[in-house]
């Protein structure tokens with residue numbers, strides 16, 4: 529089993545993650561809290577109240593887990609393609625796999641990475657939603673002191689299954705949309721690269737960026753539901769389950785609720801995934 533893909537997936541994921549975290553924090557807050565009027569309002573309030581550090585809340589666990597999550601995504605994707613088409617990463621430029629196989633491999637990678645991601649993503653979302661400034665008076669101490677305290681509190685208060693809250697919505701969000709992700713990336717690379725050659729860095733950046741946007745636009749409706757399910761349970765249970773969460777969000781806020789955070793998801797997706805694919809391709813070529 530080629531190991532390079534796993535390692536390249538890990539490093540490239542970390543690069544993308546740091547770049548995109550501030551966008552992600554604002555998005556999570558807009559999706560789950562109704563105190564903000566919009567992106568600008570949320571940015572201003574976060575900055576005033578919590579300084580620039582507020583935007584980086586909840587980042588340490590994703591950094592630690594991106595190794596696992598992204599290496600599972602890229603590693604499973606590449607190895608599924610190997611099983612389906614009997615071509616390794618090096619051979620794929622000369623013998624390009626069909627889009628159906630790329631889609632199936634992307635979905636398989638997406639499904640498995642969603643399960644690894646679930647507990648880390650939950651902790652990230654809970655920490656991002658703490659709006660207390662870092663330095664404070666005892667009366668407004670945030671509920672969680674950090675990622676480890678957050679994980680242990682959830683285990684204690686909500687049980688082990690509490691750590692997987694929202695994981696169904698996460699699986700539904702990631703499985704088809706990671707198929708779309710790789711199909712878009714490959715499609716754009718092929719479009720702009722002469723046959724049999726490796727795509728140029730500019731092509732990889734643009735194809736990666738648009739793959740991220742296509743995947744995040746389609747993922748946003750389940751992303752909203754996922755974030756809301758993850759916050760549920762913090763102050764008692766509000767939703768009877770995923771379907772109930774969808775129905776009651778729709779009833780209260782209309783169809784627009786499923787598109788909350790779409791602008792930010794797309795704005796974040798371009799740089800994050802351009803960087804991810806560029807470093808991924810670069811590392812794999814380096815190790816050949």
Ligand SMILES: C[N+](C)(C)CCCC[C@H](N)C(=O)O
Pocket residue numbers: 541544701702705706709740743744747797800801
């Ligand atoms: C499938 N979905 C769009 C949800 C995620 C795509 C993941 C790509 C990258 N790790 C990122 O954070 O943008």
